[in-house]
Amino acid sequence: MDNALAPHATLLDDEGALTRLHPNYTWALRVGMLLRLVPLVIAALVVEVVLAEAAQSDPDLAALALVPQGGLSGAVMLAVLLLLIFVPQRRYNARGYQMSADRLRVVRGVLWHSDTVVPLSRVQHIDVHQGPVERFFGIATLTLHTAGTHNASVHLPGLGADLARAMREDIRAHIKRESL
Amino acid sequence: MSSHLSTPRRTAPTSVVIGALGSVQNAILPALAIAFSGIGGSGRFGVAIAVAAAAIVIGTGLAYLGWRRLTYVVGEADIRVESGIVSRAARSVPYERIQDVSLAEPLLARLFGLVAVKFETGAGGSEDITLAYVTTAEGSRLRQLVRERRDEEAVAKAAALAAPAPSEEPAGQVLFQMSPQRLITFGLFEFSLAVFAVLLGLLQYADNFVDISLWDARVWERWLSEQSTWVARIGPAAQVVGAIAAVFVLVVIGFATGLLRTITRDWGFVLERTARGFRRRRGLFTRTDVVMPVHRVQALAITTGPLRYRFGWRSLSFVSLASDNESASHAVAPFARIEEIAPIASAAGFHLPDEATGWQRSSIAYRTDKAIGAALLFVVVAGVLALFAPAGWFLIPLGAALVAAALSLYEWELRRRHAIDDSQIFAMHGLLAPQLQIATRLKLHSVEIAQGPLARLRGYATLHLGLGGGEMAIRGLPLARARELRAKILTTITATDFAHI
Known part of the structure; x- marks a missing residue:
């Protein structure tokens, strides 16, 4: 989980192993x-x-x-x-994400499976949200908003709260760089 | 000039008159309903007139108050609108957020020389600020002003990037226009019996007020028996003639509706390429003038109908973040030959598929599942009929099942395909006529591979592309192909990012 933020993944690695969510998410x-x-x-x-x-x-x-x-x-x-x-x-086992240098991949769904990749340069804005239950368990939901009609907001629930904030900063830095 | 700019201004006083006329229009129907209903007995005409008068007075009063209480300020950095009779709302839209200013002239407003000015922000219809109505001169002044302000800001901000700031250019080059003859042909293809649905609805509405009950079978029985004796008297030949006449009237009304709707909507249709982008003007009674910046065109949709496709007519629309009335995409060539569409597409930076386009089919498993799915309901009905209905009846749904499966197979074989090239992605489907979508790889916002339980079992997937202002999905792709497409698209998006850094 610690190396999730490092830009280690190769650019074409969209089938690679997924990072598991926080165990409290279950x-x-x-x-x-x-x-x-x-x-x-x-x-x-x-x-x-x-x-x-x-x-x-x-x-x-x-x-x-x-x-x-x-x-x-x-x-x-x-x-x-x-x-x-x-x-x-x-549900927990079916979910996961993969963060690389320039994109975030979110996988979810037991019966209806979905595998979404959002290029970080296409992110419009980012939310980190914690409901009461999530706060109790120390986890948070990271939401990426894109300008597309489909997948206008991509939710990634079940991240550790600190990790979610760190990822938000990481992605924000990316957006800033792109819009210069 | 700036002091003149920053003072609060009101919309044109004559817009109160338009509001008053609108309330007259609203008063007519209830008044008629009361006049022809049982409410109020013999004095109902008096009641009707009183209700209409009250509606008109209240409507006019509200229109006046609304006009008094709405002010707008054209500021240094934004446009601010304050409105509301009881609860006040203040709205500010910065110039840099305004994508464009569109002008609309409904018939009444046109008679008074007024326009409705809409500041498009791309946030979607209801979020946009509309000033209804200002004088035509004020409308074009606002449009010009917003453009200048926005350009100044853009230049100031993007000076380092050396973005090509569009300067004034000679009048636009006409890309597409429709002559009255073309409009009439178009109108004939828009054959519609919708007017009957409206009439039926009105009848139901009238039924609630009018004394004779339209849904009372006895009324109709009596009428029918009177008529049928009359019809029987005039003999079978006349009956046939009557039936033919009825069909003829139906057809004439259908064509007339289509023609009327098309001509009022698309009269004087002109699409131009100007320095600002694409400019479209159309409309007989309500004239609209819309400008779409070229870079905001996210994708193209080329659609057609089963019959018009046989005659080589197609419709081109731009998918973009701004909305066009209720529809999400802008019709830029609603009725055109493919040779006329190609130059418009290339002006928007797209190219149409050609011989070199590597079309690929969907997965074979998807074809099978889809054909079975299409036939399934009919097969179930056939099974039920075979058990409970007289012998032989089950053959009808069984035949329908075969037809449904065959159509599904035909659609897969001929129409359901997709292709990807260096810059674009193409998707085609459609049973009776091909519907084509073209998106730029670069302008996609996300890529999703989705699989339902059946799709997972059978190894195919749907590729959803995040498109600004529209949906685009390629169904029934073999999983490996879906992954390949996703990898290619993502390479394009991210590769360009690095070039920009």
Whole structure:
């Protein structure tokens, strides 16, 4: 990770090995995913309570009582747990970047794979963004804005916060040089 | 002159009149709707007139206030506009950010000798400042002034770079224009039945207000039975004549719509090459005058329709960051022969593909997948019909599946191809007529190789090119070829960078 900033890559090396993202990124992904899945768990609990009451009051629905207490919400929670363990890990493994002297390559996507190269001379401006979860884990998202309609902004999440700022300075120096 | 420049100015007072006339236009429809509806019973005409009068008074008042409260200042470094009746907004656009000043003259404004001045910043339609309306003289003065200011700044900044500062040049050289005959031919190809969609929409609108219910089947049944007895009386020959007449009317209306739309939009179409770039003027009622700097042309799109392609007509448009009304690219030769397009393209620094262009096809796996994908839905329908419908019915969707697959294969075989040369990248596709995009390698902003799950399995990819002001993608490339193209494009971009350092 330390040598990522050095202009070591040869100019045509766009298939080279990728630099991995910060390990905390997996955990940031998990937290984000958990926040999105909590409503599902709550919904499962509510449905379960409603069904249990219906089974008690209405003899026609007594068959519902055969489902063990907590069966539905338990199944949903198990599924959520499995998703939380495996999906962020796969996503993390699929992502990476490659910074060379004059370009940044960003690779992402488990099912829909995308491999983008932005020449640094085409960068219009740069953002480093940290949400609350990202700040807790000490990571940041680097965003490169280009003038193209497709890929108007290329996001590179999951960088260590210091590294993201260092990369921003690096790219900024490049932009300055180009526009002279 | 500078003291005169920095005082706040208002737009032309007559623009209030245009605003008032606009509110009259807006008042007509609701007033008519009330007049012909049940609202207010017998006094509804009075209500209608009152509503129309109120709309006109309020509209005129707002137009006047808007005019009173809008001032602009032509400053040393920027143009500032303050506007807003209740909440005020102040906007400043530095000269160096203004790409160009375009002038538009809608019909009403033209009668009063006014123009709408738009300062294009390239940020996209709604972000641009528009002054509606100023006198024609003030409009051209502002345009000239902004250009001079911008050039002064550019010269001051780029003195070291020795950028060729464009000086005044003799009047532009005409690259393309359309004679009335050409316009009529163009209009015939623009055959459109859109007017019927509009009529249908109006009917639905009227239905909400008018007492007779258009969607009540009984009304139509009664009408039909009256008509059909009448039609039956006049005999089968007359029925055939009637049907032919109906089709004839439909065709005439379709052609008339196309002609009318084309002639009003493109009347007096002139494209010139001037010192500033490309200048396009067109329009019968609303005359527009747009200038596109040459270096801002990012790519070319040469499109055509299935029928006009058979007659050798094509349309050329420039893809650039500035927007042209609603469409993203500027039509510079909407109806032209390829021989007329070639000089325009070369004036913009592009060249059209020729015999030397090394066209390449997409991947074979992509061809197969696409043909299967095109046929899939029909095959599913055929399967359902084979199970549940009377015997033989399933043959219809099965035939459609074959046709869909065949068309997809035909498109791949004949039209879907791409090429790259020293400076440009070409992409062509299209089933019934070829659609061609040409981009400069140098003016691309990013290159992405994208693969969905199927594409990964089958080893092909889509190459998305980051183009300013437009989309360009080459689909179904073999992965190795996609990587090769990306490497070539990036070499061009980065190699030039080093030359500049």
